[in-house]
Amino acid sequence: DGGIxxxxxxxxxxxxxxxxxxxxxxxxxxxxxxxxxxxxxxxxLIYYSQIVNDxxxxxxxxxxxxSREKKESFPLTVTSxxxxxxxxxxxxxxxxxGVVSNQPQHFGDGTRLSIL
Amino acid sequence: DQQVKQNSPSLSVQEGRISILNCDYTNSMFDYFxxxxxxxxxxxxxxxxxxxxxxxxxxxxxxxxxxxxxKHLSLHIxxxxxxxxxxxxxxxxxxxxxxxxxxIWGLGTSLAVNP
Numbered sequence: 001d002g003g004i005x006x007x008x009x010x011x012x013x014x015x016x017x018x019x020x021x022x023x024x025x026x027x028x029x030x031x032x033x034x035x036x037x038x039x040x041x042x043x044x045l046i047y048y049s050q051i052v053n054d055x056x057x058x059x060x061x062x063x064x065x066x067s068r069e070k071k072e073s074f075p076l077t078v079t080s081x082x083x084x085x086x087x088x089x090x091x092x093x094x095x096x097x098g099v100v101s102n103q104p105q106h107f108g109d110g111t112r113l114s115i116l
Numbered sequence: 117d118q119q120v121k122q123n124s125p126s127l128s129v130q131e132g133r134i135s136i137l138n139c140d141y142t143n144s145m146f147d148y149f150x151x152x153x154x155x156x157x158x159x160x161x162x163x164x165x166x167x168x169x170x171x172x173x174x175x176x177x178x179x180x181x182x183x184x185x186x187k188h189l190s191l192h193i194x195x196x197x198x199x200x201x202x203x204x205x206x207x208x209x210x211x212x213x214x215x216x217x218x219x220i221w222g223l224g225t226s227l228a229v230n231p
Contacts, residue, residue: 004159040223042221042222043205043219045219048218090159092159104162106162107160108159110159112157
């Protein structure tokens with residue numbers, strides 16, 4: 001049963017603490033993405049990766065970091081530099097994100113991060 | 117500056133009737149458009165897409181229409197069912213340098229289908 005798994009579903013962070021959100025996919029997709037959704041807003045792209053060991057900043061990368069050491073995994077770290085981290089975080093994957101194939105993105109069920 | 121606009125935050129229709137969700141865009145370089153459906157506390161689910169070389173794409177109860185001159189697309193759901201109640205997002209993309217594409221998302225329209 002292929003899909004994208006995000007964990008945990010809910011996460012609480014203390015002030016000044018870094019936290020890491022997990023995203024794993026078994027769809028054999030090359031590209032992976034992290035989005036943030038705030039109430040009443042659309043999805044905003046944080047980081048994306050088209051291939052292993054490579055990633056690019058999205059529109060709101062400040063205060064976040066990622067790694068892509070394995071094709072299946074694209075963890076997102078919310079650092080203490082992110083001053084407003086409370087949001088719903090969504091991970092997605094797709095086949096090659098290039099122009100050759102306009103492949104739709106498949107999403108996980110998200111992680112809701114809150115500040116204690 | 118919102119490049120993809122869904123001007124109706126919410127829409128309510130009767131079961132069995134047609135639901136029409138609208139989306140406008142400003143960037144004439146967009147050449148691929150998608151609709152996603154999202155239930156609360158879940159990730160968006162891909163519904164249907166359309167390339168700019170077409171003006172209509174149909175998949176079961178869902179049809180997307182594209183009017184390039186007006187920079188407007190719409191999603192028609194016929195007949196609407198209570199299970200269609202969700203937030204619908206319109207997204208668009210354009211080819212960038214290095215074959216990279218990025219999706220630009222609208223803010224969503226919340227559809228309520230009443231029994």
